[in-house]
Amino acid sequence: MVRLDPGAVRRSILDAAESVVLRSGLSCMTLEAVAAEANMSKGGLLHHFRSKDELIEALVTRSASDWRNCYTEGYEQADAGPGRQVRGLLHHCLSDAKDRKKELQRSSCACFSALAQNPSLIDPMRDAYTELQQRVENDGLPPGVGAAIALAIDGLWIYWVLGLVKVDQDLIERVRGALEKMLELSQTPAWNSANPQQPEAREGNSHEMS
Amino acid sequence: MVRLDPGAVRRSILDAAESVVLRSGLSCMTLEAVAAEANMSKGGLLHHFRSKDELIEALVTRSASDWRNCYTEGYEQADAGPGRQVRGLLHHCLSDAKDRKKELQRSSCACFSALAQNPSLIDPMRDAYTELQQRVENDGLPPGVGAAIALAIDGLWIYWVLGLVKVDQDLIERVRGALEKMLELSQTPAWNSANPQQPEAREGNSHEMS
DNA sequence: TGCAACCGACCGGCTGGACGGTTTATACTT
DNA sequence: AAGTATAAACCGTCCAGCCGGTCGGTTGCA
Numbered sequence: 001m002v003r004l005d006p007g008a009v010r011r012s013i014l015d016a017a018e019s020v021v022l023r024s025g026l027s028c029m030t031l032e033a034v035a036a037e038a039n040m041s042k043g044g045l046l047h048h049f050r051s052k053d054e055l056i057e058a059l060v061t062r063s064a065s066d067w068r069n070c071y072t073e074g075y076e077q078a079d080a081g082p083g084r085q086v087r088g089l090l091h092h093c094l095s096d097a098k099d100r101k102k103e104l105q106r107s108s109c110a111c112f113s114a115l116a117q118n119p120s121l122i123d124p125m126r127d128a129y130t131e132l133q134q135r136v137e138n139d140g141l142p143p144g145v146g147a148a149i150a151l152a153i154d155g156l157w158i159y160w161v162l163g164l165v166k167v168d169q170d171l172i173e174r175v176r177g178a179l180e181k182m183l184e185l186s187q188t189p190a191w192n193s194a195n196p197q198q199p200e201a202r203e204g205n206s207h208e209m210s
Numbered sequence: 211m212v213r214l215d216p217g218a219v220r221r222s223i224l225d226a227a228e229s230v231v232l233r234s235g236l237s238c239m240t241l242e243a244v245a246a247e248a249n250m251s252k253g254g255l256l257h258h259f260r261s262k263d264e265l266i267e268a269l270v271t272r273s274a275s276d277w278r279n280c281y282t283e284g285y286e287q288a289d290a291g292p293g294r295q296v297r298g299l300l301h302h303c304l305s306d307a308k309d310r311k312k313e314l315q316r317s318s319c320a321c322f323s324a325l326a327q328n329p330s331l332i333d334p335m336r337d338a339y340t341e342l343q344q345r346v347e348n349d350g351l352p353p354g355v356g357a358a359i360a361l362a363i364d365g366l367w368i369y370w371v372l373g374l375v376k377v378d379q380d381l382i383e384r385v386r387g388a389l390e391k392m393l394e395l396s397q398t399p400a401w402n403s404a405n406p407q408q409p410e411a412r413e414g415n416s417h418e419m420s
Numbered sequence: 421t422g423c424a425a426c427c428g429a430c431c432g433g434c435t436g437g438a439c440g441g442t443t444t445a446t447a448c449t450t
Numbered sequence: 451a452a453g454t455a456t457a458a459a460c461c462g463t464c465c466a467g468c469c470g471g472t473c474g475g476t477t478g479c480a
Contacts, residue, residue, distance in 0.1 A: 009459090026236075026326045030435060042437085044460040052436065115372070116236045116326035122373055129374045133381075144384030148362045148392070151385060155365030162325070163332060164339045171343075174354030175361060181401060182358070182392045190400045191391060219425090240469060252470085254426045262470065 013038045018110040026113040056114045063111035064124040082140030086149050093153050094176045108161045145186040149179050223248045228320040236323040266324045273321035274334040292350030296359050303363050304386045318371045355396040359389050
Protein backbone atom coordinates (compact mmCIF):
# COMPACT_ATOMS: atom_id res chain seq x y z
CA MET A 1 0.00 0.00 0.00
CA VAL A 2 1.67 3.14 -1.21
CA ARG A 3 1.38 6.22 0.95
CA LEU A 4 -0.96 8.69 -0.67
CA ASP A 5 -0.63 12.39 -0.22
CA PRO A 6 -3.01 13.57 2.48
CA GLY A 7 -5.36 15.34 0.10
CA ALA A 8 -5.89 12.13 -1.83
CA VAL A 9 -7.59 10.39 1.07
CA ARG A 10 -9.93 13.29 1.59
CA ARG A 11 -10.70 13.32 -2.09
CA SER A 12 -11.45 9.64 -2.11
CA ILE A 13 -13.77 10.13 0.84
CA LEU A 14 -15.57 12.91 -0.98
CA ASP A 15 -15.88 10.66 -4.01
CA ALA A 16 -17.36 7.99 -1.81
CA ALA A 17 -19.84 10.43 -0.32
CA GLU A 18 -20.93 11.50 -3.78
CA SER A 19 -21.37 7.92 -4.83
CA VAL A 20 -23.59 7.22 -1.88
CA VAL A 21 -25.74 10.28 -2.51
CA LEU A 22 -26.06 9.49 -6.19
CA ARG A 23 -26.91 5.89 -5.59
CA SER A 24 -29.32 6.18 -2.71
CA GLY A 25 -30.13 9.78 -2.00
CA LEU A 26 -29.13 12.13 0.70
CA SER A 27 -30.94 10.36 3.50
CA CYS A 28 -28.60 7.41 3.06
CA MET A 29 -25.47 9.49 3.33
CA THR A 30 -24.60 8.38 6.83
CA LEU A 31 -21.05 8.43 8.06
CA GLU A 32 -21.09 4.69 8.18
CA ALA A 33 -22.25 4.39 4.59
CA VAL A 34 -19.65 6.84 3.38
CA ALA A 35 -16.95 5.10 5.35
CA ALA A 36 -17.93 1.74 3.92
CA GLU A 37 -17.92 3.14 0.40
CA ALA A 38 -14.47 4.55 1.05
CA ASN A 39 -13.31 1.23 2.47
CA MET A 40 -12.59 2.48 5.91
CA SER A 41 -14.21 2.62 9.30
CA LYS A 42 -16.31 5.42 10.64
CA GLY A 43 -13.55 6.23 13.07
CA GLY A 44 -11.08 6.57 10.24
CA LEU A 45 -13.44 8.82 8.35
CA LEU A 46 -13.91 11.07 11.34
CA HIS A 47 -10.19 11.36 11.54
CA HIS A 48 -10.20 13.23 8.24
CA PHE A 49 -13.43 15.16 8.69
CA ARG A 50 -14.13 16.18 12.21
CA SER A 51 -17.87 16.10 11.75
CA LYS A 52 -20.51 15.36 9.18
CA ASP A 53 -21.02 19.04 8.61
CA GLU A 54 -17.39 19.44 7.77
CA LEU A 55 -17.73 16.66 5.24
CA ILE A 56 -20.72 18.32 3.65
CA GLU A 57 -18.96 21.63 3.57
CA ALA A 58 -16.03 20.07 1.76
CA LEU A 59 -18.43 18.51 -0.70
CA VAL A 60 -19.91 21.89 -1.54
CA THR A 61 -16.57 23.64 -1.71
CA ARG A 62 -15.13 21.12 -4.08
CA SER A 63 -18.17 21.24 -6.30
CA ALA A 64 -18.02 25.01 -6.45
CA SER A 65 -14.40 24.95 -7.40
CA ASP A 66 -15.02 22.31 -10.06
CA TRP A 67 -17.66 24.52 -11.57
CA ARG A 68 -15.37 27.53 -11.46
CA ASN A 69 -12.69 25.55 -13.22
CA CYS A 70 -15.18 24.50 -15.84
CA TYR A 71 -16.10 27.96 -16.98
CA THR A 72 -12.65 29.46 -16.67
CA GLU A 73 -11.28 26.64 -18.80
CA GLY A 74 -14.00 27.36 -21.30
CA TYR A 75 -12.99 31.01 -21.31
CA GLU A 76 -9.34 30.25 -21.85
CA GLN A 77 -9.99 27.94 -24.74
CA ALA A 78 -12.23 30.39 -26.58
CA ASP A 79 -10.95 32.92 -29.11
CA ALA A 80 -10.52 36.44 -27.85
CA GLY A 81 -13.14 39.05 -28.68
CA PRO A 82 -16.65 39.92 -27.60
CA GLY A 83 -18.58 37.06 -26.12
CA ARG A 84 -15.49 35.09 -25.25
CA GLN A 85 -16.85 33.77 -21.98
CA VAL A 86 -20.20 32.98 -23.51
CA ARG A 87 -18.63 31.16 -26.41
CA GLY A 88 -16.46 29.31 -23.95
CA LEU A 89 -19.53 28.19 -22.05
CA LEU A 90 -21.34 27.11 -25.17
CA HIS A 91 -18.45 25.06 -26.35
CA HIS A 92 -17.25 23.75 -23.04
CA CYS A 93 -20.47 23.00 -21.24
CA LEU A 94 -22.46 21.64 -24.13
CA SER A 95 -19.63 19.63 -25.58
CA ASP A 96 -19.18 15.90 -25.65
CA ALA A 97 -16.47 15.71 -23.02
CA LYS A 98 -18.31 12.87 -21.39
CA ASP A 99 -15.97 12.02 -18.58
CA ARG A 100 -15.42 15.45 -17.18
CA LYS A 101 -19.14 16.07 -17.37
CA LYS A 102 -19.95 12.88 -15.57
CA GLU A 103 -17.65 14.00 -12.82
CA LEU A 104 -19.18 17.45 -12.68
CA GLN A 105 -22.62 15.95 -12.60
CA ARG A 106 -21.72 13.70 -9.73
CA SER A 107 -20.38 16.55 -7.73
CA SER A 108 -23.18 18.94 -8.65
CA CYS A 109 -25.89 16.51 -7.79
CA ALA A 110 -24.42 15.58 -4.45
CA CYS A 111 -23.76 19.22 -3.78
CA PHE A 112 -27.35 20.30 -4.41
CA SER A 113 -28.56 17.56 -2.12
CA ALA A 114 -26.12 18.56 0.56
CA LEU A 115 -27.23 22.15 0.27
CA ALA A 116 -30.80 21.09 0.80
CA GLN A 117 -29.73 19.59 4.07
CA ASN A 118 -27.77 22.59 5.22
CA PRO A 119 -28.58 25.72 3.21
CA SER A 120 -26.17 27.82 5.23
CA LEU A 121 -23.30 26.22 3.32
CA ILE A 122 -24.32 27.79 0.06
CA ASP A 123 -21.79 30.60 0.08
CA PRO A 124 -18.99 29.08 -1.99
CA MET A 125 -21.49 27.95 -4.59
CA ARG A 126 -23.12 31.34 -4.73
CA ASP A 127 -19.74 32.96 -5.13
CA ALA A 128 -18.93 30.80 -8.11
CA TYR A 129 -22.24 31.51 -9.80
CA THR A 130 -22.10 35.21 -9.06
CA GLU A 131 -18.64 35.41 -10.53
CA LEU A 132 -19.82 33.72 -13.69
CA GLN A 133 -22.73 36.12 -13.87
CA GLN A 134 -20.34 39.05 -13.76
CA ARG A 135 -17.96 37.57 -16.29
CA VAL A 136 -20.82 37.10 -18.65
CA GLU A 137 -22.21 40.57 -18.16
CA ASN A 138 -18.83 42.09 -18.99
CA ASP A 139 -18.33 40.02 -22.05
CA GLY A 140 -18.80 42.76 -24.61
CA LEU A 141 -22.30 41.73 -25.64
CA PRO A 142 -25.53 43.73 -25.57
CA PRO A 143 -27.11 43.74 -22.12
CA GLY A 144 -28.88 40.56 -21.14
CA VAL A 145 -27.60 38.44 -23.99
CA GLY A 146 -24.77 36.85 -22.08
CA ALA A 147 -26.91 36.40 -19.01
CA ALA A 148 -29.68 34.79 -21.03
CA ILE A 149 -27.31 32.35 -22.68
CA ALA A 150 -25.60 31.47 -19.43
CA LEU A 151 -28.97 30.97 -17.81
CA ALA A 152 -30.18 28.70 -20.55
CA ILE A 153 -27.05 26.59 -20.27
CA ASP A 154 -27.39 26.42 -16.53
CA GLY A 155 -31.03 25.58 -16.85
CA LEU A 156 -30.16 22.71 -19.13
CA TRP A 157 -27.45 21.65 -16.75
CA ILE A 158 -29.69 21.68 -13.73
CA TYR A 159 -32.45 19.86 -15.55
CA TRP A 160 -29.96 17.20 -16.32
CA VAL A 161 -28.40 17.04 -12.90
CA LEU A 162 -31.72 16.83 -11.13
CA GLY A 163 -33.16 14.53 -13.74
CA LEU A 164 -36.06 16.89 -14.35
CA VAL A 165 -36.18 16.26 -18.06
CA LYS A 166 -34.52 13.76 -20.28
CA VAL A 167 -31.73 15.77 -21.81
CA ASP A 168 -30.71 14.06 -25.02
CA GLN A 169 -28.12 15.10 -27.55
CA ASP A 170 -30.81 16.37 -29.92
CA LEU A 171 -32.16 18.80 -27.38
CA ILE A 172 -28.66 19.99 -26.62
CA GLU A 173 -27.95 20.59 -30.28
CA ARG A 174 -31.20 22.45 -30.88
CA VAL A 175 -30.62 24.68 -27.89
CA ARG A 176 -27.02 25.22 -28.79
CA GLY A 177 -28.01 26.17 -32.31
CA ALA A 178 -30.58 28.69 -31.13
CA LEU A 179 -28.21 30.22 -28.61
CA GLU A 180 -25.44 30.53 -31.15
CA LYS A 181 -27.74 32.26 -33.59
CA MET A 182 -28.79 34.60 -30.83
CA LEU A 183 -25.16 35.29 -30.03
CA GLU A 184 -24.39 36.05 -33.64
CA LEU A 185 -27.41 38.24 -34.27
CA SER A 186 -26.76 40.16 -31.09
CA GLN A 187 -23.63 41.46 -32.75
CA THR A 188 -25.39 42.67 -35.89
CA PRO A 189 -27.46 45.80 -36.44
CA ALA A 190 -30.56 43.62 -36.67
CA TRP A 191 -30.38 43.16 -32.91
CA ASN A 192 -30.70 46.79 -32.01
CA SER A 193 -33.39 47.44 -34.55
CA ALA A 194 -35.42 44.62 -33.13
CA ASN A 195 -38.35 46.01 -31.31
CA PRO A 196 -39.64 43.77 -28.60
CA GLN A 197 -43.06 44.65 -27.35
CA GLN A 198 -42.68 47.70 -25.20
CA PRO A 199 -42.15 46.73 -21.64
CA GLU A 200 -45.31 48.17 -20.15
CA ALA A 201 -44.49 51.22 -18.08
CA ARG A 202 -42.79 49.79 -15.05
CA GLU A 203 -44.42 50.81 -11.85
CA GLY A 204 -41.85 52.15 -9.48
CA ASN A 205 -41.28 49.08 -7.39
CA SER A 206 -37.73 47.90 -7.41
CA HIS A 207 -38.40 44.83 -5.36
CA GLU A 208 -36.06 41.99 -5.86
CA MET A 209 -37.08 38.42 -6.34
CA SER A 210 -35.01 37.23 -3.47
CA MET B 211 -63.69 26.97 15.54
CA VAL B 212 -65.24 26.57 12.13
CA ARG B 213 -65.04 23.17 10.53
CA LEU B 214 -62.64 23.31 7.58
CA ASP B 215 -63.03 21.11 4.58
CA PRO B 216 -60.70 18.13 4.85
CA GLY B 217 -58.38 19.31 2.11
CA ALA B 218 -57.76 22.54 3.97
CA VAL B 219 -56.06 20.82 6.88
CA ARG B 220 -53.78 18.91 4.58
CA ARG B 221 -52.94 22.11 2.77
CA SER B 222 -52.14 23.92 5.97
CA ILE B 223 -49.87 21.07 6.97
CA LEU B 224 -48.09 21.27 3.64
CA ASP B 225 -47.73 25.01 4.13
CA ALA B 226 -46.24 24.37 7.54
CA ALA B 227 -43.80 21.85 6.13
CA GLU B 228 -42.70 24.33 3.50
CA SER B 229 -42.20 26.99 6.11
CA VAL B 230 -40.01 24.74 8.16
CA VAL B 231 -37.88 23.76 5.20
CA LEU B 232 -37.51 27.35 4.08
CA ARG B 233 -36.61 28.58 7.51
CA SER B 234 -34.26 25.89 8.67
CA GLY B 235 -33.47 23.50 5.88
CA LEU B 236 -34.50 19.99 5.15
CA SER B 237 -32.72 18.41 8.07
CA CYS B 238 -35.07 20.26 10.41
CA MET B 239 -38.19 19.03 8.70
CA THR B 240 -39.10 16.51 11.37
CA LEU B 241 -42.64 15.46 11.91
CA GLU B 242 -42.57 17.17 15.26
CA ALA B 243 -41.38 20.46 13.79
CA VAL B 244 -43.99 20.36 11.05
CA ALA B 245 -46.70 19.54 13.52
CA ALA B 246 -45.66 22.39 15.77
CA GLU B 247 -45.64 24.79 12.85
CA ALA B 248 -49.11 23.60 11.93
CA ASN B 249 -50.26 23.98 15.53
CA MET B 250 -51.02 20.37 16.12
CA SER B 251 -49.43 17.34 17.64
CA LYS B 252 -47.39 14.78 15.81
CA GLY B 253 -50.17 12.30 16.29
CA GLY B 254 -52.60 14.69 14.67
CA LEU B 255 -50.30 15.18 11.75
CA LEU B 256 -49.89 11.47 11.24
CA HIS B 257 -53.62 11.21 11.16
CA HIS B 258 -53.58 13.15 7.89
CA PHE B 259 -50.41 11.77 6.39
CA ARG B 260 -49.75 8.19 7.21
CA SER B 261 -46.00 8.58 7.02
CA LYS B 262 -43.32 11.14 6.41
CA ASP B 263 -42.82 9.83 2.90
CA GLU B 264 -46.48 10.43 2.17
CA LEU B 265 -46.06 14.00 3.35
CA ILE B 266 -43.06 14.52 1.11
CA GLU B 267 -44.87 12.99 -1.81
CA ALA B 268 -47.75 15.38 -1.29
CA LEU B 269 -45.31 18.25 -1.13
CA VAL B 270 -43.83 17.31 -4.48
CA THR B 271 -47.17 16.64 -6.09
CA ARG B 272 -48.56 19.98 -5.05
CA SER B 273 -45.49 21.81 -6.21
CA ALA B 274 -45.64 20.10 -9.58
CA SER B 275 -49.25 21.01 -10.01
CA ASP B 276 -48.56 24.62 -9.02
CA TRP B 277 -45.91 24.80 -11.65
CA ARG B 278 -48.18 23.26 -14.25
CA ASN B 279 -50.86 25.79 -13.41
CA CYS B 280 -48.35 28.58 -13.75
CA TYR B 281 -47.39 27.85 -17.30
CA THR B 282 -50.82 26.87 -18.50
CA GLU B 283 -52.19 30.11 -17.12
CA GLY B 284 -49.43 31.92 -18.96
CA TYR B 285 -50.43 30.15 -22.14
CA GLU B 286 -54.07 31.00 -21.79
CA GLN B 287 -53.40 34.63 -21.19
CA ALA B 288 -51.12 35.02 -24.20
CA ASP B 289 -52.34 35.98 -27.67
CA ALA B 290 -52.77 33.14 -30.11
CA GLY B 291 -50.14 32.58 -32.76
CA PRO B 292 -46.62 31.19 -32.95
CA GLY B 293 -44.73 31.31 -29.69
CA ARG B 294 -47.85 31.54 -27.59
CA GLN B 295 -46.55 29.34 -24.82
CA VAL B 296 -43.17 31.04 -24.84
CA ARG B 297 -44.73 34.47 -24.71
CA GLY B 298 -46.94 33.26 -21.91
CA LEU B 299 -43.92 32.14 -19.98
CA LEU B 300 -42.06 35.38 -20.56
CA HIS B 301 -44.96 37.42 -19.39
CA HIS B 302 -46.20 35.21 -16.64
CA CYS B 303 -43.02 33.95 -15.05
CA LEU B 304 -40.99 37.11 -15.26
CA SER B 305 -43.81 39.37 -14.24
CA ASP B 306 -44.32 41.26 -11.05
CA ALA B 307 -47.03 39.07 -9.61
CA LYS B 308 -45.19 39.02 -6.37
CA ASP B 309 -47.53 37.02 -4.23
CA ARG B 310 -48.09 34.13 -6.51
CA LYS B 311 -44.39 34.00 -7.15
CA LYS B 312 -43.58 33.97 -3.48
CA GLU B 313 -45.89 31.04 -3.11
CA LEU B 314 -44.40 29.21 -6.02
CA GLN B 315 -40.97 29.85 -4.67
CA ARG B 316 -41.89 28.44 -1.32
CA SER B 317 -43.26 25.32 -2.82
CA SER B 318 -40.45 24.91 -5.35
CA CYS B 319 -37.75 25.33 -2.79
CA ALA B 320 -39.26 22.92 -0.34
CA CYS B 321 -39.95 20.53 -3.15
CA PHE B 322 -36.40 20.49 -4.44
CA SER B 323 -35.15 19.92 -0.94
CA ALA B 324 -37.60 17.13 -0.39
CA LEU B 325 -36.52 15.54 -3.63
CA ALA B 326 -32.96 15.50 -2.37
CA GLN B 327 -34.14 13.37 0.49
CA ASN B 328 -36.10 10.98 -1.62
CA PRO B 329 -35.21 11.23 -5.31
CA SER B 330 -37.61 8.47 -6.22
CA LEU B 331 -40.50 10.90 -5.80
CA ILE B 332 -39.41 13.02 -8.72
CA ASP B 333 -41.92 11.64 -11.20
CA PRO B 334 -44.71 14.24 -10.93
CA MET B 335 -42.18 17.02 -11.18
CA ARG B 336 -40.52 15.48 -14.17
CA ASP B 337 -43.87 15.05 -15.82
CA ALA B 338 -44.65 18.73 -15.40
CA TYR B 339 -41.32 19.82 -16.82
CA THR B 340 -41.46 17.36 -19.66
CA GLU B 341 -44.89 18.57 -20.62
CA LEU B 342 -43.68 22.14 -20.68
CA GLN B 343 -40.75 21.10 -22.81
CA GLN B 344 -43.12 19.57 -25.33
CA ARG B 345 -45.48 22.51 -25.32
CA VAL B 346 -42.60 24.79 -26.03
CA GLU B 347 -41.19 22.64 -28.79
CA ASN B 348 -44.54 22.64 -30.55
CA ASP B 349 -45.01 26.34 -30.27
CA GLY B 350 -44.50 27.21 -33.89
CA LEU B 351 -40.99 28.57 -33.47
CA PRO B 352 -37.75 27.49 -35.15
CA PRO B 353 -36.21 24.49 -33.42
CA GLY B 354 -34.46 25.19 -30.17
CA VAL B 355 -35.75 28.72 -29.73
CA GLY B 356 -38.60 27.87 -27.43
CA ALA B 357 -36.50 25.40 -25.51
CA ALA B 358 -33.73 27.93 -25.08
CA ILE B 359 -36.08 30.59 -23.78
CA ALA B 360 -37.84 28.20 -21.44
CA LEU B 361 -34.50 27.01 -20.17
CA ALA B 362 -33.28 30.51 -19.52
CA ILE B 363 -36.41 31.31 -17.59
CA ASP B 364 -36.10 28.14 -15.60
CA GLY B 365 -32.46 28.82 -14.99
CA LEU B 366 -33.35 32.21 -13.61
CA TRP B 367 -36.08 30.68 -11.57
CA ILE B 368 -33.86 28.01 -10.08
CA TYR B 369 -31.09 30.49 -9.38
CA TRP B 370 -33.59 32.47 -7.45
CA VAL B 371 -35.20 29.58 -5.65
CA LEU B 372 -31.90 28.12 -4.59
CA GLY B 373 -30.43 31.51 -3.81
CA LEU B 374 -27.53 30.87 -6.13
CA VAL B 375 -27.37 34.42 -7.40
CA LYS B 376 -29.04 37.59 -6.34
CA VAL B 377 -31.80 37.96 -8.87
CA ASP B 378 -32.77 41.61 -8.97
CA GLN B 379 -35.31 43.30 -11.16
CA ASP B 380 -32.59 44.71 -13.42
CA LEU B 381 -31.27 41.30 -14.24
CA ILE B 382 -34.77 40.08 -14.95
CA GLU B 383 -35.43 42.98 -17.29
CA ARG B 384 -32.17 42.55 -19.15
CA VAL B 385 -32.77 38.87 -19.63
CA ARG B 386 -36.35 39.40 -20.61
CA GLY B 387 -35.30 42.00 -23.15
CA ALA B 388 -32.74 39.71 -24.72
CA LEU B 389 -35.13 36.78 -24.85
CA GLU B 390 -37.86 38.86 -26.40
CA LYS B 391 -35.51 40.10 -29.09
CA MET B 392 -34.47 36.54 -29.73
CA LEU B 393 -38.10 35.54 -29.98
CA GLU B 394 -38.82 38.32 -32.46
CA LEU B 395 -35.77 37.75 -34.61
CA SER B 396 -36.46 34.03 -34.72
CA GLN B 397 -39.56 34.86 -36.71
CA THR B 398 -37.75 36.98 -39.30
CA PRO B 399 -35.63 35.88 -42.27
CA ALA B 400 -32.54 37.14 -40.44
CA TRP B 401 -32.80 34.09 -38.20
CA ASN B 402 -32.47 31.52 -40.92
CA SER B 403 -29.73 33.39 -42.70
CA ALA B 404 -27.73 33.53 -39.51
CA ASN B 405 -24.87 31.18 -39.77
CA PRO B 406 -23.63 29.96 -36.47
CA GLN B 407 -20.25 28.32 -36.59
CA GLN B 408 -20.72 24.94 -38.21
CA PRO B 409 -21.33 22.32 -35.64
CA GLU B 410 -18.21 20.23 -36.13
CA ALA B 411 -19.03 16.96 -37.79
CA ARG B 412 -20.89 15.01 -35.16
CA GLU B 413 -19.29 11.72 -34.39
CA GLY B 414 -21.82 8.97 -34.35
CA ASN B 415 -22.40 8.73 -30.64
CA SER B 416 -25.93 9.37 -29.60
CA HIS B 417 -25.28 9.18 -25.92
CA GLU B 418 -27.57 11.12 -23.73
CA MET B 419 -26.50 13.29 -20.88
CA SER B 420 -28.58 11.41 -18.41
C1' DT C 421 -74.01 6.20 19.32
C1' DG C 422 -70.55 6.47 16.09
C1' DC C 423 -66.90 8.34 13.81
C1' DA C 424 -63.40 11.46 12.55
C1' DA C 425 -60.04 14.54 14.41
C1' DC C 426 -56.65 14.90 17.53
C1' DC C 427 -53.55 14.17 21.57
C1' DG C 428 -49.27 12.73 23.95
C1' DA C 429 -46.78 9.13 26.06
C1' DC C 430 -43.96 5.64 24.63
C1' DC C 431 -40.76 2.57 22.03
C1' DG C 432 -37.09 0.92 19.18
C1' DG C 433 -33.87 1.71 15.79
C1' DC C 434 -30.62 4.56 13.85
C1' DT C 435 -26.84 7.72 13.72
C1' DG C 436 -23.43 11.17 14.99
C1' DG C 437 -19.79 11.42 17.59
C1' DA C 438 -16.49 10.27 21.59
C1' DC C 439 -12.82 7.46 22.98
C1' DG C 440 -9.27 4.23 23.95
C1' DG C 441 -6.57 1.17 21.62
C1' DT C 442 -3.64 -0.56 17.52
C1' DT C 443 -1.01 -0.32 13.54
C1' DT C 444 2.28 1.98 10.48
C1' DA C 445 5.54 5.21 8.97
C1' DT C 446 8.98 8.57 9.82
C1' DA C 447 12.58 10.83 12.82
C1' DC C 448 16.03 10.55 15.97
C1' DT C 449 19.65 8.40 18.74
C1' DT C 450 23.39 5.50 19.54
C1' DA D 451 21.97 -0.92 11.48
C1' DA D 452 19.30 -1.41 15.20
C1' DG D 453 16.59 0.27 18.45
C1' DT D 454 13.39 3.77 20.11
C1' DA D 455 10.29 7.62 20.21
C1' DT D 456 6.52 10.04 18.32
C1' DA D 457 2.76 11.06 15.83
C1' DA D 458 -0.43 10.28 12.28
C1' DA D 459 -3.77 7.08 10.39
C1' DC D 460 -7.08 4.08 11.44
C1' DC D 461 -10.19 0.80 13.98
C1' DG D 462 -14.31 -0.80 16.60
C1' DT D 463 -17.07 -0.31 20.53
C1' DC D 464 -20.18 2.25 23.06
C1' DC D 465 -23.48 5.76 24.28
C1' DA D 466 -26.86 9.25 24.24
C1' DG D 467 -30.09 11.78 21.69
C1' DC D 468 -33.25 12.06 18.16
C1' DC D 469 -36.99 10.83 15.27
C1' DG D 470 -40.45 8.11 12.87
C1' DG D 471 -44.14 5.64 13.95
C1' DT D 472 -47.57 3.03 17.23
C1' DC D 473 -51.34 3.05 20.24
C1' DG D 474 -54.70 3.75 23.64
C1' DG D 475 -57.27 7.39 24.97
C1' DT D 476 -60.11 11.96 24.61
C1' DT D 477 -62.88 15.39 22.50
C1' DG D 478 -66.50 17.10 19.80
C1' DC D 479 -69.45 17.20 15.90
C1' DA D 480 -73.51 14.69 13.47
